[in-house]
Amino acid sequence: MSNPVSNTDAAFLKRFSQLIGFLAVVAVGLGLLALYIHDSNPPAPNPDAQKVVAQRIAPVGGVYAGDTGRAAMQAAAEAASKAAAGAVAYDGTTDGKTIYDNLCHTCHTAGIAGAPKIGDKADWAARIAQGMDTLDQHAIAGFTGKTGVMPPKGGNPALSDEQMKATVAWMVEQSK
Ligand code: HEC
Structure with a gap:
């Protein structure tokens, strides 16, 4: 019984497995390169996530004194009511x-x-x-x-x- 794998088949299989092996090495190399690049460039922090964290770790009772005290709140309320007055059409003219x-x-x-x-x-x-x-x-x-x-x-x-x-x-x- 003759060998069903001819010489040319054998040569092809050898080259083909070499190629697969080479590509596997390239793939692993690219993976390592990607990991390296990722580690050396950490992604920008997500501002939404930062906001949520800040809310979670904020003190339970805020302190309202000085810049955040009554006067500041009144000033903010006044500014808001002035802005609302601006919404009156044509400055409220009759x-x-x-x-x-x-x-x-x-x-x-x-x-x-x-x-x-x-x-x-x-x-x-x-x-x-x-x-x-x-x-x-x-x-x-x-x-x-x-x-x-x-x-x-x-x-x-x-x-x-x-x-x-x-x-x-x-x-x-x-x-x-
Ligand atoms: C987008 C167009 C448009 C604008 C802007 C507009 N009107 Fe009119 N107005 C009409 C039309 C059209 C009629 C007639 C409706 C009909 O009789 O079928 C009308 C009718 C009137 C009438 C008569 C109502 C009646 O009973 O016969 C008055 C008063 C009036 N408008 C006042 C005003 C005033 C005041 C303003 C501004 C604050 C104004 N309109 C802005 C389109 C407009």
């Missing part, structure tokens, strides 16, 4: 023209999207006839009529009802 010029004019000057044009008596006569209460109500709460959609407070919820009423009054005054 000057209808100012508010109109900043917001309502985008629709009401040119009559965009079916808005009654300011100063256009024909546009306004029937609306004014509804009475100021209805106009105010429609401007504040928003209103969908025959010609289009008037958004609540003209789209700026930071406007107060007083500011809206003043603006409606000013608009009506221009349109009588």
Whole structure:
């Protein structure tokens, strides 16, 4: 019976196992290199994790004195309330023209999207006839009529009802 592995097969198997062996050595070498690089460059600490640790090891009862005392808290509260006041639309003005010029004019000057044009008596006569209460109500709460959609407070919820009423009054005054 002849040997089923020919000479060329034997030569191939030898080369092939040498190649596999070589690649295995390269793989182990790359692994070691990666470990070395990882050790010499520790990853940046995760700020979220640091925050959590700081919270965990913080003293149970914080001390509020000096910089963290009552005066500082009051100053912070004052700053917060000032920032909140800034959220009042147009510094809280009740000057209808100012508010109109900043917001309502985008629709009401040119009559965009079916808005009654300011100063256009024909546009306004029937609306004014509804009475100021209805106009105010429609401007504040928003209103969908025959010609289009008037958004609540003209789209700026930071406007107060007083500011809206003043603006409606000013608009009506221009349109009588
Ligand atoms: C996005 C466009 C738009 C803006 C901005 C806008 N309006 Fe209007 N407004 C309309 C439209 C459209 C109508 C007409 C709705 C209808 O009658 O179908 C309307 C109608 C009105 C009316 C008449 C309501 C009635 O009962 O007939 C008043 C008053 C009014 N707006 C006030 C204001 C004021 C005050 C502002 C600014 C704070 C403002 N609008 C901003 C689109 C706008």
